[in-house]
Amino acid sequence: MDSEHWKRIERVYYSLLASPSMHRAALLDELCSDDQDVRQEVESLLNAREHAGDFLSRRGLEDHLAEPASEPDLTGCTLGHYHILFALGAGAMGEVYLARDNRLERQVALKILPARFTRDGERVARFRREAKIASALNHPNIMTIYDIGEIAATSFIAAEYVEGITLRERLAAGKIELLEILGIAIQCTRALGSAHEAGIIHRDIKPENIMIRPDGTVKVVDFGLARIGVAGTESVVATQIGALMGTPRYMPPEQARGQRLDPRTDIFSLGAVLYEMATGRPAFPGASTAEIFAALLGSEPGAISECSDATPGELDRIVSKALRTDPEARYQAMQELEADLQNLKDRTEAGTAPVVPRKRAQHGATAPPHPRLMHRGVLISAIILALGLALAWYLRTARLGSRPEAPSVSVVPLTSFAGDKDFGSFSPDGSRIAFSWSGGKGGFEGPAARNIYTKTIGPDEPVQLTFTSEDDKLPVWSPDGQYIAFCRATTEPVPRPAIWDVRHRPYAVYVVRASGGQERKVAEGGMGVSWSADGKALAVADSPAASGAIFLLSLETGERRQITSPHPYFDYLPVFSPDGRWIAFTRDFGFAAREIFVVPARGGAARQLTFDHEPTYGTAWMADSREIVFASNRGSGGESLWRVAATGGTPRPLLTRPQGGGFNPSISRQGNRLMYTESFRDTNIYVYGGPGFESRSVPGPFSGPKGLILSSRRDDSPSISPDGERIAFVSRRTGNEEIWVCDRNGGQLAQLTSFKGPGTGTPRWSPDGHWIAFDSLAAGNPNIYVIKAEGGTPVRLTGGPSGNFMPSWSFDGKWIYFKSDRSRSDQLWRVPATGGAASQVTRSGASEAFPSPDGKLVYFTKRPWGPIWTVPVDGGPEEPLRE
Structure with a gap:
């Protein structure tokens, strides 16, 4: 129907509402005698009105879609143990305030049902229903409901305060x-x-x-x-x-x-x-x-x-x-x-x-979607290292508008062990790094505090320097390599509401020997610290609650000298240039507006380098002190590394769109290594203990989860060998999706495939445990492969332009079943495990399949999370599985 039809529907609908109900049928016949489509829609709306409370009435629309915001401002009031700070917004179903829960000492979003609705039973019921429904859900992407109540005829919902x-x-x-x-x-x-x-x-x-x-x-x-x-x-x-x-x-x-x-x-x-x-x-x-x-x-x-x-x-x-x-x-x-x-x-x-x-x-020009097992995980960060002479050449020639052909830059994960890692910093000789790490904690245990670690570039294990329940971050080496300064978050309350409270919260600056030992607190302040070239002073960021400025702190006298004046904004993340003449820093203008500045180290006017009104995520100087590398989502829609001349100019891309974004860059003093952080959703493989599936009744009970295969890259799709001694799984710990195997305890790791690309998954063991089947996009579109469990060259079993996914072995190991869209719909096919022509098994749709223990049937689903069906191994009647 076009808009004219709907305008007619609206006119007829309101005409009927204005007429006595006993006359509506005759009037409807008269008004819609020439258009049955209009008649059917009007009848549908009338029927809906009887149940939905007059949705299309002008009064209903006014009530539900345009409620006047005439409620008194409750800022400063106390409702139970909630002290209301200020209004966040208003909607049709209530006013929303930022409040402080005095009992649990946390900020909450307090949604209050307007007083004018308290006599409306349906409104009150819907208000309460929202709280009950949302409180029944526990998911990191759903706002958490903490409390529901009514005090002095005021109904409220206390929920997670979502900044953003x-x-x-x-x-x-x-x-x-x-x-x-x-x-x-x-x-x-x-x-x-x-x-x-x-x-x-x-x-x-x-x-x-x-x-x-x-x-x-x-x-x-x-x-x-x-x-x-x-x-x-x-x-x-x-x-x-x-x-x-x-x-x-x-x-x-x-x-x-x-x-x-x-x-x-x-x-x-x-x-x-x-x-x-x-x-x-x-x-x-x-x-x-x-x-x-x-x-x-x-x-x-x-x-x-x-x-x-x-x-x-x-x-x-x-x-x-x-x-x-x-x-x-x-x-x-x-x-x-x-x-x-x-x-x-x-x-x-x-x-x-x-x-x-x-x-x-x-017409199918793109590859079909590649389904994979999705595990719930945590947002994790890992430190990435771009290294070698190629990068040194790249950094040295970055100022040129165009370059001759260069050798490729090698970009590899520097840390792939489990846990959250960030804020990497090179030692003066470029052989070691200091970084902030949660020590492998987190995941099921929830967020964990980070401490400062050092690590030699290579396979050596990290060495822990600090031991605290607070959050340590932003480590930087002294010029002689003997000390490391860092920032530690304090537990003092934030004195004013924060858009990004990780930057607003107070920090203290500490110094510790690079070899370990007693820490020494040298300053209170905000987020960021940097050593001067002579090692005699630190550039520190003051707390946003104080001046929010950058100071120079003399390590000999303790004197503090202010060198920036950001009011009413605040500055943080100061970084000395290698020649000691300049300090780069970030000025926060509010949400989504953080710009890069430089200021002379001796003091003077600050120069603004970026004008993007976009977030930035850390800065680093080129070795020659002539350019600054910074992380930003400017232009690309994702966090990338950019560079800009210290004298000003248009920023240009350095490394665009790393896999997990690019944050907090650091460049070695020699100029041949660049380090940055990637952040992405990480999944790991856990094991549950306990009786579990020992009986054929309802499984359980289980003990709590125990980490089995852990890294800061995605590990998922585990498949246990027939003898229960080995596990095949998919991992991105090398930076690419590959098939790996390990023993039952997560040890003796071995990489089986080296496609060095995306889209490899779904490993499945052969019944004799000698082979592993999997799917991969290595050839451009999804295909089925097999590889020896001990390693070797993968053998591709399928071809053509179709998508082929999710292999499973027949009970005798002679066939591999898989899902394919080669018949223009997703169906179950099978191919000889030794290679040959594939044949179609199902006709009415299929998603994933497994053979029956007796080898006569194949169990399959028609879509993920659907009911189970059966089909003979070589095709035939498809029937739902009966209990």
Whole structure:
């Protein structure tokens, strides 16, 4: 239907509402005698009104979408043990304040139901329902509910205070690059997938309900319209009270029509959000509700590639599938959407996701998605080293607009052991590094404090220098290599609300011998410390709560001399130039605006070098003191390394789009090594002890998880050998996705494959334990391979342009079953383990398969997390598994 049809629907609808109910049937016959489509839509709206509280009435729209913010300001008031600091915002369902929980001494977001709604039973019930539904969920990408209560007739919800901005604000700030789009969307799929597993449908996914923290973590908020059903089985009737109070621009057609809803509702809404992130415009435009509904129910939106020439065809396919009008044609589970997005992200980071025009994408020009086992993990950082004569040449010639052909730069993980590592610093001779590390703690145990460690560049183990429960960071070597200065976070309360409290919180500066020993506190201050070239002074950042300036601290006299004047902003991360003449530092102007400055070390006017209004993440000087390398997401949409002349000029890229972003660079004094930090979601492999599956009844109990295969790179997809003595798994600890094996205790690690590229996974042992099958994108599209468990050359078993994934062995080891789209839909195929022609096994769809113990049947699912089916090993009737 076009907008004129919807305007007619609206006129007929309001005409009927103005008429006595006894006359409506006759009037409807008269007004819609020539258009049955209009009649059906009006009847649907009338039916929905009976259950949904007059959604399309002007009064209803005013009540639900345009509530006047006339409530008194509660700033400074105390509600129970919550002291209200200031207002954060307001919405239709309540005022939101930043408050301090005096009982637990933490900041919370306090959502208060306006007094004018306290007599509205449905409003109060929905307010309480939001708290109960959200509190039932425990996921890092869902806002945590701490408390719900009512004091003096004031209903409130105390929730996690999420610092940052909404996705709507991020959209308004400008174009979102592909990797950022995928990062946001993947986190949303994880949040909503967790909710769906708990039987909860959000029903109001839109940019306003997606929060982005400064560290990139996404939080899905506002479960006020959510409904609880039975996970995986029941759907929700959209004409229940409040169901049509979703946002028309992001609701699927079945929700707009008042039909039954299920998790695919959220998939459509997230698809609409994805479309808007990629194109900068709504998927369903319109100046009025009628026009939006006309676009929504009329046709599917145009291709993303029609709005952007730099869009991968794979993203077109993903968004198009999520926005299908027919729920059966969409992704059937949020995990399926997550898998496709993650695959595209992996390939984009590795530079293997081609930009494909829409016409080619429709004909299969892009590789099919590569499903993989996704483990929940933690955001982890690892130190990366770019080294060798090639880099020295690269850094020396970086000032040139163009360069002759250069040898390639070797970029390798310098630290791959488990735990969070950051803030690497080279020793004066360039042979060692100091860095901040959590000591392998974290993961299931939660965030862990970091201490200062040193390590020789090479295979040597790290040496711990500090031992504290506080957070130590930003180590720097003295010019003679004898001492290390660093910053330690203190436990003093932050005196004012912080947008990025990691920078606002107070620190103290300490010095310790590089060989270890007693620490010495030398200064209070903010974030950052640097040694002067003669070793007699430290540049330190003062606390933002004080002057927020950079000071020079004499180590001989203790005298402090202020050299910057940032008020009303603050400065941090000072770095002396190698020649000792200049100090580079970062000035914080507020969220998403941190610029690089230089100031003479003797004092004087500071010179601003960047004008991006973008975040920056650490600086380092070139060895000749003529240029500064800094980390920023300027231009590229992801954290990359840039360089700018110390005298000013246009920044130019140095290393663009490292796999996990580029943060906190450091350059050796010799100029031949660059070190930086990458940050990414890390997964590790854990083992549970206890009786477990000893019986055939419900498994358990288990003991707590124990780390088995740990690194700061992704380790996942474990497969246990038939004799239980070895484990095959996928790891990126070398910087590339490869197949590894180890013993049952996580020892005797051995790398089997060396494809040096993305997309290798799903290892599966042969029944005799001599071979491992896996899938890989090494040949450009997904194929099935086998390799000897003791190592050797991988043998490819499949070919052609199709995607072939997820191998499994037949019971006798003669066949390998796998999923393939070579028949234009995902089906189960099999190929001889020794090589040969593949044959199709299923006809009605398949996802993953395993043989039955008797070798007669193959168990398979038609989609991830779906019911189990059976089929004879060589094809035949496909039947659901019966208990």
